[in-house]
Amino acid sequence: MADYAWRFLNSWAVRALCYPRTVDDYLDALQPLWSVDEIRARIHCIKRETADAASLYLQPNRNWHGHRAGQHVELTVEIEGVRHSRCFSLSSSPTDPLLRITIKRNGRVSRYIVERAQAGERVVISPPRGSFVLPQPRPAKLLMISGGSGITPMLAMLRQLQAERYQGDIMLLHYDAHPQALIGHAELLELRKGLPGLRLQLCFTREGLGDSARFSAAQLETLVPDAADRAAFLCGPAGLMEAVRRHHLERPFRALSTEQFVLPALNVRGEGEVLFKRSGVVASGASAGSLLELAERSGLTPRYGCRTGICHTCKHRIIEGWVRDVRSGEVRRARDEDLQLCVHAAAGDVQLDL
Amino acid sequence: MKVTAASHQAVNRLSQEQIEEFGRELDALRAEVMGTLGKRDAAYIRRILGVRRSAELAGRLLLWIGFLPPAWLAGTALLSLSKILENMEIGHNVMHGQWDWLNDPKLNSRTYEWDSVCPSEQWRHSHNYIHHTYTNVMKLDRDLGYGILRVNRERPWHPVFLFQPVYNWILALLFEWGVALHDVEFENIGKTKSKDEAKAQLRQIVRKARRQVLKDYLLFPALAGPFFLYTLAGNFTANLIRNLWAYMIIFCGHFTEGVAVFRKEDLDNETRGQWYLRQLLGSSNLEGGRVFHILTGHLSHQIEHHLFPDMPSHRYSEIAPRVRALCAKYGLPYNSGSLWRQFGSVIKRIHRYALPPRPMSAESSVRAH
Numbered sequence: 073m074a075d076y077a078w079r080f081l082n083s084w085a086v087r088a089l090c091y092p093r094t095v096d097d098y099l100d101a102l103q104p105l106w107s108v109d110e111i112r113a114r115i116h117c118i119k120r121e122t123a124d125a126a127s128l129y130l131q132p133n134r135n136w137h138g139h140r141a142g143q144h145v146e147l148t149v150e151i152e153g154v155r156h157s158r159c160f161s162l163s164s165s166p167t168d169p170l171l172r173i174t175i176k177r178n179g180r181v182s183r184y185i186v187e188r189a190q191a192g193e194r195v196v197i198s199p200p201r202g203s204f205v206l207p208q209p210r211p212a213k214l215l216m217i218s219g220g221s222g223i224t225p226m227l228a229m230l231r232q233l234q235a236e237r238y239q240g241d242i243m244l245l246h247y248d249a250h251p252q253a254l255i256g257h258a259e260l261l262e263l264r265k266g267l268p269g270l271r272l273q274l275c276f277t278r279e280g281l282g283d284s285a286r287f288s289a290a291q292l293e294t295l296v297p298d299a300a301d302r303a304a305f306l307c308g309p310a311g312l313m314e315a316v317r318r319h320h321l322e323r324p325f326r327a328l329s330t331e332q333f334v335l336p337a338l339n340v341r342g343e344g345e346v347l348f349k350r351s352g353v354v355a356s357g358a359s360a361g362s363l364l365e366l367a368e369r370s371g372l373t374p375r376y377g378c379r380t381g382i383c384h385t386c387k388h389r390i391i392e393g394w395v396r397d398v399r400s401g402e403v404r405r406a407r408d409e410d411l412q413l414c415v416h417a418a419a420g421d422v423q424l425d426l
Numbered sequence: 427m428k429v430t431a432a433s434h435q436a437v438n439r440l441s442q443e444q445i446e447e448f449g450r451e452l453d454a455l456r457a458e459v460m461g462t463l464g465k466r467d468a469a470y471i472r473r474i475l476g477v478r479r480s481a482e483l484a485g486r487l488l489l490w491i492g493f494l495p496p497a498w499l500a501g502t503a504l505l506s507l508s509k510i511l512e513n514m515e516i517g518h519n520v521m522h523g524q525w526d527w528l529n530d531p532k533l534n535s536r537t538y539e540w541d542s543v544c545p546s547e548q549w550r551h552s553h554n555y556i557h558h559t560y561t562n563v564m565k566l567d568r569d570l571g572y573g574i575l576r577v578n579r580e581r582p583w584h585p586v587f588l589f590q591p592v593y594n595w596i597l598a599l600l601f602e603w604g605v606a607l608h609d610v611e612f613e614n615i616g617k618t619k620s621k622d623e624a625k626a627q628l629r630q631i632v633r634k635a636r637r638q639v640l641k642d643y644l645l646f647p648a649l650a651g652p653f654f655l656y657t658l659a660g661n662f663t664a665n666l667i668r669n670l671w672a673y674m675i676i677f678c679g680h681f682t683e684g685v686a687v688f689r690k691e692d693l694d695n696e697t698r699g700q701w702y703l704r705q706l707l708g709s710s711n712l713e714g715g716r717v718f719h720i721l722t723g724h725l726s727h728q729i730e731h732h733l734f735p736d737m738p739s740h741r742y743s744e745i746a747p748r749v750r751a752l753c754a755k756y757g758l759p760y761n762s763g764s765l766w767r768q769f770g771s772v773i774k775r776i777h778r779y780a781l782p783p784r785p786m787s788a789e790s791s792v793r794a795h
Contacts, residue, residue: 085645087639087644088637088641089641089645089646089649091637091641092539092540092637093541094532094539095436097475097479097532098479098483101479101480101483103474117671152464152465152528153464153465153467153468153469153472153527153528154464154468154527155529155530157529262763371622377551377554377555377559378555378558378559380559380701382554382555382558382559382735383550383552383555383558383559384522384523384526384535384536384550384554384736385551385555385556387523387526387535387536387555399453400453400457408529408711409526409527410523410526410534410535411528
């Protein structure tokens with residue numbers, strides 16, 4: 073869409089003509105990628121990386137204003153008519169022509185993308201988020217520690233550094249189950265040509281080497297003796313992140329930046345802990361019959377109406393958690409949806425946007 | 427539960443246990459339908475959205491050449507269709523949360539703004555909460571006669587009701603404005619509602635109404651240039667048709683012959699089964715074809731809608747035979763008829779209850795619980 077057309081469509085007058093619908097509601101009929109409000113992207117192609125990972129190459133519309141290597145986006149896809157959103161790191165650098173998101177199959181959304189998404193499909197992405205980026209000026213020595221799909225933001229950073237002809241020393245310490253699971257191996261070997269200081273240290277934890285392949289102070293001492301002089305970047309599964317963070321407390325790196333993309337494991341024992349994220353209040357889920365009552369007892373004042381599940385006034389966003397429908401007794405895991413607080417109780421740990 | 431219609435004698439014969447069993451069967455029906463929501467339902471609502479959009483675009487385009495009588499007529503008809511679909515099948519139902527499970531920000535009950543001068547936020551309060559929770563309960567359900575009409579015998583008569591056969595039609599013509607002012611609750615100002623609260627609501631109504639008026643009565647007509655008046659008249663007529671249609675359908679939901687009204691005391695310790703029963707006895711259906719049901723926003727299935735307000739509307743037609751069979755099983759009435767029969771009975775009641783009560787009433791009261 074040309075610039076003048078976009079500015080015209082985004083004008084006060086056109087918005088007023090469309091009200092209370094949005095300009096996008098009408099643009100949808102013409103060209104699904106056009107939008108004045110959203111970043112929409114077309115899947116240009118999908119490239120299989122490993123048996124259970126694939127890269128999506130995305131062509132965004134003009135609302136995309138670039139990102140910094142290491143940042144992530146929230147990607148929204150439609151599965152069976154229902155929208156689902158998840159956060160993924162971009163594995164492309166800002167210098168690449170297309171956006172790339174590399175995804176390993178593990179949940180509903182990633183399984184859909186790896187197995188069923190098609191080139192040409194439309195997706196919606198958020199503006200880039202996160203402060204997991206390379207500092208300016210670039211440090212002379214870098215240490216990247218990643219596990220599994222945690223390598224994806226590292227790929228973005230390495231591509232960025234390659235484009236800048238970075239001459240410093242980079243140690244990439246990567247953990248994966250076995251070589252077949254490693255994402256972007258060929259790409260890493262290719263990157264090494266443009267980055268003379270890049271060294272790869274791959275550790276495979278399920279190759280019969282036992283604990284020696286896992287992260288430990290002793291292992292780090294052997295593989296990266298000068299770790300303390302390096303600015304470290306960390307992204308991977310919760311266990312690895314925890315181990316590296318603990319190490320950093322005892323023997324600090326020059327700096328440590330982290331990107332967590334797996335939410336901490338949730339308890340599912342009867343009633344759990346409820347975190348009201350916006351207000352920073354934590355309460356025990358067992359102490360009230362519904363999440364609405366719990367919020368009120370915790371001193372919060374969410375909107376409500378009927379208190380019996382009819383009117384939907386008390387709906388709030390649940391970030392993630394196990395909930396029980398008090399009408400039917402059904403327990404389920406809810407994620408990123410609007411939940412009627414008056415007819416749901418905590419059935420495990422819950423995080424609410426309230 | 428005091429029910430004021432002879433047809434409801436059967437309610438007396440039900441034991442408390444039978445009423446709860448009736449409720450459990452409805453719960454099971456709801457769970458069954460909600461468990462199968464998916465692709466087909468998503469495709470349905472998106473198709474309706476598409477039809478509405480096409481109708482509006484075509485209608486607006488035709489009204490630009492509205493100096494040609496056929497174009498004016500077709501344009502006005504299409505714009506009316508678009509507004510009816512938007513208010514009834516889309517707006518009303520989206521705001522009930524029927525489509526929240528799609529996770530589509532454009533169909534979210536908390537944020538949806540409809541094409542009406544009534545601000546969605548106030549509608550959600552007066553309709554989703556007050557009306558759907560306290561359905562047909564005297565003094566609590568403010569939709570029962572909308573404060574200004576006497577539509578049932580139980581409401582005390584006042585001389586002003588002598589004029590209701592006239593001002594009923596004024597309400598019909600100005601329906602969207604009546605709906606807009608509904609949640610301000612003028613009768614409660616200084617009592618349960620503060621002046622500041624009411625003022626804030628009025629300001630919100632003015633802001634919303636300004637945008638609606640600007641669009642339909644200034645911007646679109648202005649785009650027609652020399653044919654300003656044709657577009658203006660078309661837009662005005664479309665809003666009027668939508669008002670009359672919405673008024674007629676909505677009045678047939680709870681004011682027909684045979685619907686029951688309840689007292690505040692009936693809510694004491696009301697069980698789930700009793701709540702369902704109240705919704706059933708207080709609502710009435712309209713019969714017609716598929717297109718008719720869609721144009722009423724499936725409020726033609728008022729009974730099913732009141733039993734399951736957050737179930738995607740197009741499913742009401744599918745479950746209606748089962749709800750009806752369930753009512754038959756328990757010997758309960760299922761108030762259903764053609765639009766003309768039901769609307770005829772509404773008009774009859776508006777005239778009958780305009781007059782003071784006769785000393786000997788033909789109706790009898792029954793107790794449900």
